[in-house]
Amino acid sequence: MSERTTSSSWASTIAQALELGGVDCRSLFARLGMDYSALDDPEARFPQDSMTRLWQLAVEASGNPAIGLNMARLSVRPTSFHVVGYALMSSRNLQEGFSRLVRYQRIIAEGSDVSFHPTVDGYELVFAIHGDRLPATRQSAEASLAHTLAFCRWLTGKPMRPRLVSFQGPPPENQEPYREAFQAPLRFNAEHYGIVFERADLDAPLPSANEGLAQLHDRFAGDYLARFSDSRVTHQVRQVLCRLLPQGEPKREAVAQALLLSERTLQRRLQEEGSSYQQLLDDTRRELAGQYLAQANLTLLEVAYLLGFADPSNFFRAFRRWFDTTPGEYRARL
Structure with missing residues (x-):
């Protein structure tokens, strides 16, 4: 099976x-x-799972x-974000730069899905951090938030x-390092990891803006994506599953339609x-189960439905098969 990578x-920056x-x-690394x-x-x-173990x-x-x-705390280098860092630098403003980050994020790390949208009083950059077989x-996630903000300050x-x-998950015992790193109001047990920026900060022209270079970097990044991951249906199917699961167990036909493929083509390319x-x-549900149980505000019943199980007892059986324990015991260990 294709591994996320x-x-x-980015690994060097970590x-x-x-x-x-x-x-x-x-x-x-040797270990x-x-x-x-x-x-x-x-x-x-x-491999994504090796990076997860490295953090642990x-x-x-x-x-x-x-x-x-x-x-x-690191000296900021555009190369941390591969070619995407240079594409961000040459953008007219951070709003345009974040649109590029969303488009090319997979080049940096396949374990992150980034989205960007306006809010009532600013713009929010949202990170969904996934593992592969191991929950992220x-x-x-905190590293992605911290380095992205440091990069924006540098730019x-x-x-x-x-x-x-x-931040998803409960507040840490010591919040001082978080206050120092972000210099902003913090919210824990949130629905997602994200940063809400002031509108003026993202609309202001960047000193390094260069439209000709931006187009050049777009071409480099597009070529890299095409070479590296556009052919990998595995990754695309995972993304569609993450989106559809809260509506119930997705049928293969629905996922194929979302990817503009026939069922037979989808089956062949996955093979x-x-x-x-x-x-x-099964793998996507297992990965998400680990992430959802880390969120204390979700009940076990809600987790079951978010994973697309119409019958909670099927979720409990699947969870025992995945982790050799019950969801309640797993959460207690967390």
């Missing part, structure tokens, strides 16, 4: 943030069977559950203060990528 440029926290990433030297290869990519081991090694916020860590040359920063529709449905 993370670009070497490694720098962990090393800033005293973690020996070289030994952790996880990853090639540390590949961090310098711009074409290299790392780094928290254990450092004893610092807020280590993801170290991403705000909180630190991975604009201004100490931007968001209107709000939202070529070493997967199947049923396997992807």
Whole structure:
């Protein structure tokens, strides 16, 4: 089955943030069977689940559950975001830049889906962080928030203060590192990870804007996406499943229609990528189950329905098969 992956440029930035926290990433990479030297290869990519384990081991090694916020302390480099960083830089303003980030996010890391929309009093950038077979860590999401904001401050040359920063999951015991990193009101147990920006901050012209370069970077990014992931139906099916599951168990026919494919073509292309529709449905539900149970405000019944189970008892049976425990015991451990 095709694995989600993370670009070497983003993985390298994560490694720098962990090393800033005293973690020996070289030994952790070796322990996880990853090639540390590949961090310098711009074409290299790392399995998403290996990156998830890296975060888990780094928290254990450092004893610092807020280590993801170290991403705000690094010297900002556009290369952290692969070619997408340069596309952002050359945009007219951050509003246009974020539209590019949404379009090209998969180049940086396939484990993130980014959306961007206006709100009553500003603009919100929303991050949905997924794992592959393992549920994504909180630190991975917090790192994305912290580094994106640091990048925006660097791009604009201004100490931007968001209107709000939202986090899934309960508030940490020590919120001081969060206040220091974001300099903004914080909301925990939120529906999603996101940053609400002031409208004026996103509409202001960027000092590095260059329309000719922006078009050039669009072409580079488009070519990379076409080469790397447009052919990977596995990833696209997962995205459609995440969207459709809250409405009930999606039929293969509905997913094929959403991707403008026939059922037979969908089946064949998944087979070529070493997967199947049923396997992807099961994997996506398992991954989301881990994420939803980390949100204390969701009842077990709500989690079952969000995963598309009409009968909660089917959810409980599936959960025991996935995690060898009950949803209640799993949540208690969290």
